[in-house]
Amino acid sequence: MTRKQKRLALIGGALGVLGLAVGMVLFALRDNVVFFYGPTEMAEKQVGPGLRLRIGGLVKAGTLTHLEGKSISFDVTDGNHDVPVAYTGLLPDLFKEGQGVVAEGALDKGGVFRADSILAKHDERYMPREVADALKKQGTWQASSGAPQGKTADGKTASGASQ
Amino acid sequence: MIVEVGHYALVLALAIALMQTILPFWGARARDARLMAVARPTALTQFAFVALSYAALTYAHVASDFSLANVVENSNSNMPLVYRISGVWGNHEGSMMLWVLILTLSGAAMAVFSRSIPPRLLADALSMQGLLGAAFLLFILLTSNPFARLSPAPLEGADLNPILQDPGLAIHPPLLYLGYVGFSIVFSLAAAALIGGRIDAAFARFIRPWTLAAWCFLTLGIAMGSYWAYYTLGWGGFWFWDPVENASLLPWLAGTALLHSAAVMEKRDALKIWTIFLAILTFSLSLLGTFLVRSGVLTSVHAFASDPQRGLFILAILVLFIGGSLFLFMLRAPTLSKGGLFAPVSREGALVLNNLLLTASCAAVFVGTLYPLALEAWNGDKISVGAPFFNLTFGPLFAPLLLIMPIGQMLAWKRADLLGAVQRLFFAAACGFIAMAVFFAVQGAPSLAYIGAGVAVYLIIGSFVEVYGRIFPSGLFKSKNAFVRGKGLPLSAWGSAFAHAGLGVTLLGLAATGWGAEKVVAMKAGEAYDVGPYRLEVMGTTSDIGPNYKEAVAHMTIRRGGEVVALLEPSKRFFSTRRMSTSQAGIVTLNFGQIYVSIADQNDNGTIDARLYWKPLVSLIWLGALVMAFGGGLSLSDRRLRVGVARRAAKLPSNAQIAS
Numbered sequence: 070m071t072r073k074q075k076r077l078a079l080i081g082g083a084l085g086v087l088g089l090a091v092g093m094v095l096f097a098l099r100d101n102v103v104f105f106y107g108p109t110e111m112a113e114k115q116v117g118p119g120l121r122l123r124i125g126g127l128v129k130a131g132t133l134t135h136l137e138g139k140s141i142s143f144d145v146t147d148g149n150h151d152v153p154v155a156y157t158g159l160l161p162d163l164f165k166e167g168q169g170v171v172a173e174g175a176l177d178k179g180g181v182f183r184a185d186s187i188l189a190k191h192d193e194r195y196m197p198r199e200v201a202d203a204l205k206k207q208g209t210w211q212a213s214s215g216a217p218q219g220k221t222a223d224g225k226t227a228s229g230a231s232q
Numbered sequence: 233m234i235v236e237v238g239h240y241a242l243v244l245a246l247a248i249a250l251m252q253t254i255l256p257f258w259g260a261r262a263r264d265a266r267l268m269a270v271a272r273p274t275a276l277t278q279f280a281f282v283a284l285s286y287a288a289l290t291y292a293h294v295a296s297d298f299s300l301a302n303v304v305e306n307s308n309s310n311m312p313l314v315y316r317i318s319g320v321w322g323n324h325e326g327s328m329m330l331w332v333l334i335l336t337l338s339g340a341a342m343a344v345f346s347r348s349i350p351p352r353l354l355a356d357a358l359s360m361q362g363l364l365g366a367a368f369l370l371f372i373l374l375t376s377n378p379f380a381r382l383s384p385a386p387l388e389g390a391d392l393n394p395i396l397q398d399p400g401l402a403i404h405p406p407l408l409y410l411g412y413v414g415f416s417i418v419f420s421l422a423a424a425a426l427i428g429g430r431i432d433a434a435f436a437r438f439i440r441p442w443t444l445a446a447w448c449f450l451t452l453g454i455a456m457g458s459y460w461a462y463y464t465l466g467w468g469g470f471w472f473w474d475p476v477e478n479a480s481l482l483p484w485l486a487g488t489a490l491l492h493s494a495a496v497m498e499k500r501d502a503l504k505i506w507t508i509f510l511a512i513l514t515f516s517l518s519l520l521g522t523f524l525v526r527s528g529v530l531t532s533v534h535a536f537a538s539d540p541q542r543g544l545f546i547l548a549i550l551v552l553f554i555g556g557s558l559f560l561f562m563l564r565a566p567t568l569s570k571g572g573l574f575a576p577v578s579r580e581g582a583l584v585l586n587n588l589l590l591t592a593s594c595a596a597v598f599v600g601t602l603y604p605l606a607l608e609a610w611n612g613d614k615i616s617v618g619a620p621f622f623n624l625t626f627g628p629l630f631a632p633l634l635l636i637m638p639i640g641q642m643l644a645w646k647r648a649d650l651l652g653a654v655q656r657l658f659f660a661a662a663c664g665f666i667a668m669a670v671f672f673a674v675q676g677a678p679s680l681a682y683i684g685a686g687v688a689v690y691l692i693i694g695s696f697v698e699v700y701g702r703i704f705p706s707g708l709f710k711s712k713n714a715f716v717r718g719k720g721l722p723l724s725a726w727g728s729a730f731a732h733a734g735l736g737v738t739l740l741g742l743a744a745t746g747w748g749a750e751k752v753v754a755m756k757a758g759e760a761y762d763v764g765p766y767r768l769e770v771m772g773t774t775s776d777i778g779p780n781y782k783e784a785v786a787h788m789t790i791r792r793g794g795e796v797v798a799l800l801e802p803s804k805r806f807f808s809t810r811r812m813s814t815s816q817a818g819i820v821t822l823n824f825g826q827i828y829v830s831i832a833d834q835n836d837n838g839t840i841d842a843r844l845y846w847k848p849l850v851s852l853i854w855l856g857a858l859v860m861a862f863g864g865g866l867s868l869s870d871r872r873l874r875v876g877v878a879r880r881a882a883k884l885p886s887n888a889q890i891a892s
Contacts, residue, residue, distance in 0.1 A: 078576040083588055090592035090629055094599050097624040098617075105614035123616055139752065139841070159752055159832060159841055 103173065108150035118176045124152060125171040133166050145170060145182075156184040235300060238288025239379035245281035245336070246369040248274050252339075252362030256355035260428075268351055271358035272343040278365055279340035286320075286333045289378050293320050299385035302326065302378045308391040308809055310780040318402040319392045324526065324542075325378035330405060331522070332368045334413040339365065342417050342442070349421075349438050356424030357417075364416055367549045375542045391780065391809035400460030404453060408480060411450025412518040415487060417442040419515030422508045423557050426564045431508060436498035439511060441868060443494060447487045448864035454480050455857030466815040466830035468750070468845045470853060473622045478601040479521030485594035486514040489587045496580045499645055502572050503584070505565050510587075512561060516554040517594075523550050524601075578648045582640030589633050596625035634687055634739060637732050638694025642701075656701060657694050664690025675848075681746025688743055691736030695729045727867030731860045738856025744825075744849035754839035755786065755831070764846025766827060767791045768800070773840070781805045783816075786831050786840060790820060797822060802829040802842070824849045 105123040106114065116122065124145055132144040132151075139158055143166075144151040154172050164170065164187065174184035252274035259267025292300050293316050296309040306323040307316055315322075321330040339361040346354055372378070418439045425431050457480065462470040471477060490510040496503045527543030574580050600617045607613050638660060642653035668686025675682065702725065703718045704711040711717075749764040760769040771787040785803040789796050802818030817830040825848040832841040 072573055075573045075575060079573070079584065082576070082585065086585075086588040086592050086629075090596055090625070093625045093628060094596055097621045098599075098603065101620040101624060102615045102617055105616060123614075139754075159843060 105171075108145055108147045108152045111152055112150045116176060118178050121173070121175050122182075123171055123173045124154075124182060125169070126152075128164070128166050128168055128170050130166045142181075145172065152182050153180070154182045154184050156187055158185075158187075160187060234288050235292050235297065235379055235381075238285040238292075239377075241281045241285040241288070242369065242373060242379070245278050245285065246366060246373060248278045248281065249362045249366035249369055252278060253359050253366055255359075256362075257359040260352045260355040260359070263352075265351065268355035271355045271362075275336075275339040275343035275358050275361065278362070279336040282329075282333050282336045282365075282369075286329050289326065289329060290317060290320050293317065296389065298387065298389055299381055299383070300378075301380045301382045304382055304386055304389045306390070306392050308389045308780060310809075311392060311397070312779050314399070314402060315392055315397050318405075319396070321405050322392050322396045322401055325372070325376045327405065328368070328372050328376050328526070329378055330409055331413060332365065332372060334406075334409045335361075335368060335416055336365055338414055338417050342420070346438070353421070353424050353428055353435075353438075356427050357420040360420035360423045361416065364420070364553070367552065371542075371545050371549065375545050388809075391807065394781070394805065394807040394810060394812050394814045395464060397780075397807075397814075398460065398464060400456065400464070404456040404460055407449050407456055408453030411446050411448075411453045411487075412480075412483060412521065414442065414446025414449055415483060415515040415518050418446070418490070418511045419553075419557070422511035423560060425508060426557075426560045429564060429567060431504050431568050433498055433501045435504075436494040436507060439507075440491075440494050440498065443487065443491050443511075444864050444868045447484070447491055448861040448868070450480070450484050450487060451857050451861045451864065454484060455854045459854045463817050463819055463828075464814070466817055467843060468817075468828050468830075468847065470850075473600070473617075473619050475601050476525055478597050479517075479524045481597055482517040482594055482601070483514050483521065485590050485597070486510060486517050489590040489594070490514050492583045492586050492590075496583050500572065500574065500580050502574060502580060503587075505568055505570070506587070508565070508568075509561060510591075512554075512557045516557070517598075519550050519553060523547060575647050577643065577650045579640065579643045579645045581648075582636065582643050585636065586633065586640060589629055593626050593629035596629055597622065600625065634691055634735070637691060637735070638697060641695070641698045641728065641732065657697055660690050660694035660697055663693050675747045678746045681743050684743030684746075685740055688736045688740035691739060692733045695732035695736060699725055699729045722870055724867040724870040727863045727865075727870065729863065730866060731863030734856045734859030734861075734863055736856070737852050737859050738854075741824075741849050741852030741854075741856060744852070745847065747848050748850075749846040751844045753842055753844065754835065755842045756839050760791075761844055763827065763844045764825075764848070765792060766797075766822075766846060768827070768829070768844060773834075776803075778805065780809065781807045784831075784834065786818070786829075786842070788818065788829065790822075790827055798827070800827060800829055802831045804831055804833060821851050824851045824855075826850050 103121050103123055105125060106116065108124065108126050111122075111124060126145040126147045129144040129146040129151060132142075132153075134142050136142060140155065141157075141160070142153065142155045144153055146152075154174075156172065156174075171188040172182065172184035173186045173188075174182055177183050252271060255274070256268050256271035259265070259270065289302070291297075292303050293307050294313065296303065296307060296316070298304050302323065302325050306326070307319055311319065320326040339358060342354075342361065343358060349357070421435070421439050421442075425435055454477075457477070458470045461472070462468065490507065490513075493503045493507045493510055497507045523543075523546045527546050600621050604615050604617055607615060638657055639650075639653050642648075642656055643650070664686045667689035668682055671682040671685045699721065702721055703714050705717075751761060751763055753761055755761075755770050757770050757772045760767050762768075767790070769789045769791065771789060773784060773786050776783040776785055783803050783805045785801050788800040788802070790798045790800055798820040800818040800820055803816045804813055805816060806813045813833070815830045815832070817828055819829075820827045825846065828843075828845040828847060830843050834840050
């Protein structure tokens with residue numbers, strides 16, 4: 070092989086792999102990205118059924134109902150708008166009424182959000198940042214409950230993926 | 233008093249770090265051997281002061297000194313001793329202390345073990361290490377002081393986050409940091425080489441042992457973190473493509489690429505500029521990981537606190553070091569002597585392909601991790617990029633590596649015979665196909681599982697074909713002196729064989745997850761549930777009291793064909809100080825597979841919701857990482873790389889320097 074051919078092989082290989090990588094990243098970003106909305110944003114953007122989403126807010130007090138089996142339904146609220154959510158499966162340890170929650174799934178035709186996984190906070194002082202931001206946007210945020218926020222806020226979302 | 237000594241020692245360490253930054257650097261410019269010689273003692277003293285300071289903080293935690301805010305927020309007098317010691321790094325301030333402790337340890341190690349490195353290069357490198365130390369010490373002292381007092385002192389502390397009260401906390405962070413921060417040595421050497429403007433093959437020999445050591449620790453640290461998440465989060469997942477995990481995977485991928493390109497540089501004096509770039513990139517990604525985890529940009533169990541000031545400070549450090557080193561690279565790289573070109577079909581050609589694929593997969597993970605952050609900063613849209621993205625991008629970019637890895641090992645340097653290499657792998661490939669067929673017949677779908685398992689078997693066997701060929705050059709029975717040959721084989725050959733095979737072992741574990749069984753049930757005492765080939769019977773529940781928690785334990789027996797093979801005790805712990813509960817999964821390892829049970833709180837009707845899993849061969853995922861690190865350790869103990877031996881080679885560079 071001449072010098073030129075060697076150089077061409079090297080550059081060609083590099084560009085090939087690079088192009089492949091860029092192509093795959095772009096392709097995957099188009100279809101495999103999930104948006105996060107609060108209830109108000111969902112109402113504003115008029116999300117249609119079937120689109121995969123994450124929604125976050127508080128579990129509205131008095132709306133949690135246990136259906137047969139391991140199915141539950143509850144409303145996610147940010148104070149202004151509510152979204153009804155249905156879920157089947159085990160719940161994370163700290164899933165409670167009045168607490169922050171993030172649900173992933175899609176709206177069905179009846180406007181009910183069918184969640185296939187539920188994330189809840191794992192420490193009484195911790196709230197998923199998306200939820201805190203969504204609540205701050207609506208002005209219903211209180212930097213309250215126990216220790217000052219930001220000083221000792223730590224925790225991990227525990228996930229209850231459905232089976 | 234001890235606490236004040238610790239605080240003071242930290243300030244002194246900063247002063248010494250500044251000395252270490254300025255004097256040797258000046259000495260290297262002025263060619264003053266006495267000034268350059270300051271580097272070594274200051275590196276050691278800086279480490280000693282940070283260690284003293286760290287010891288003082290540990291003392292405060294062990295003695296439950298609740299006049300320290302850090303102790304109050306993260307400790308409790310009822311906590312077992314091991315968590316009081318490891319809890320020191322279970323919070324923001326303490327973990328930064330551990331970071332700096334290991335950073336200065338790296339500097340000290342470089343000062344002690346690098347006698348073969350030319351004095352000017354060493355002086356510049358230690359100066360760079362001093363600058364890193366100074367930046368992070370300043371960060372601790374200005375924004376995250378662990379020695380802040382609280383007045384009046386409360387009587388009791390707020391306890392450590394219960395999720396962190398686990399033996400994993402004692403192991404995972406130190407290993408991970410040794411990996412992360414260990415790459416700082418390589419970074420400093422690369423920056424020093426750029427400043428000095430001379431790079432030759434010897435440089436690869438200087439960085440190789442440090443790269444290897446950091447890589448081994450990083451491998452172990454990631455594996456340990458993954459296993460910890462697996463047994464503590466209670467739903468059997470071991471890798472979530474969480475940004476925090478990706479932050480550790482990025483330097484691992486870049487570091488693996490660096491390890492291989494340094495080999496080319498050492499043997500063939502090629503890929504020099506690229507190796508320098510990878511050395512900078514690897515530690516830059518470590519710094520980026522620190523920024524992501526410590527700045528509060530992300531929320532996770534790792535992000536202890538989100539104080540915007542801290543985030544900005546770390547961002548400034550990030551910009552200074554990454555930007556500075558890349559700028560230096562931009563200035564100097566064109567002036568460096570270029571390495572030779574080489575044939576595509578050769579060992580170095582294969583290593584270039586390895587580097588391309590590793591850095592491309594690294595880039596894919598990078599984009600997936602940072603795109604959501606960038607998008608949110610750009611237009612406020614919040615998105616999450618999850619497993620599907622990474623499976624689609626990282627998967628196809630990494631998969632070819634698994635196939636070509638054994639082939640690359642078979643190729644000779646300079647010019648190789650591809651056909652011959654593939655022929656010699658016939659046995660390994662045949663074993664892979666047979667394994668695939670057997671797995672298909674016994675376990676069946678999904679296809680990804682049996683194909684993956686077949687590739688894993690090929691990879692494990694193929695990794696040793698090269699070693700086999702060198703011990704038995706003319707076949708298993710005809711070769712003479714096989715034992716002598718085996719003994720004479722360099723340890724690094726065994727090392728790379730084991731490291732590659734370890735990846736195969738991990739792959740086998742990953743592939744086997746496809747055959748797992750999973751059940752969610754409302755458990756009742758006396759009932760039995762079939763999971764995979766096993767039958768789990770619930771005997772009953774009891775409650776226990778631990779040092780700082782209450783615990784509900786379910787007792788279960790595991791039977792196979794009527795015989796009891798193991799007992800299982802998953803539990804649920806409630807920590808009263810933080811009013812928070814954790815699940816302790818019950819795990820039993822059987823034939824490398826695991827029965828995994830995690831339970832929730834008791835329902836009103838007396839049943840307990842539980843997840844039951846049978847995960848065949850799952851332990852291989854982490855055992856594979858152990859094998860990889862073992863291979864790295866073998867390579868590290870190779871004569872060629874050992875410090876004492878390298879000293880002989882030191883004559884060459886120093887002669888060259890006189891000539892220059």
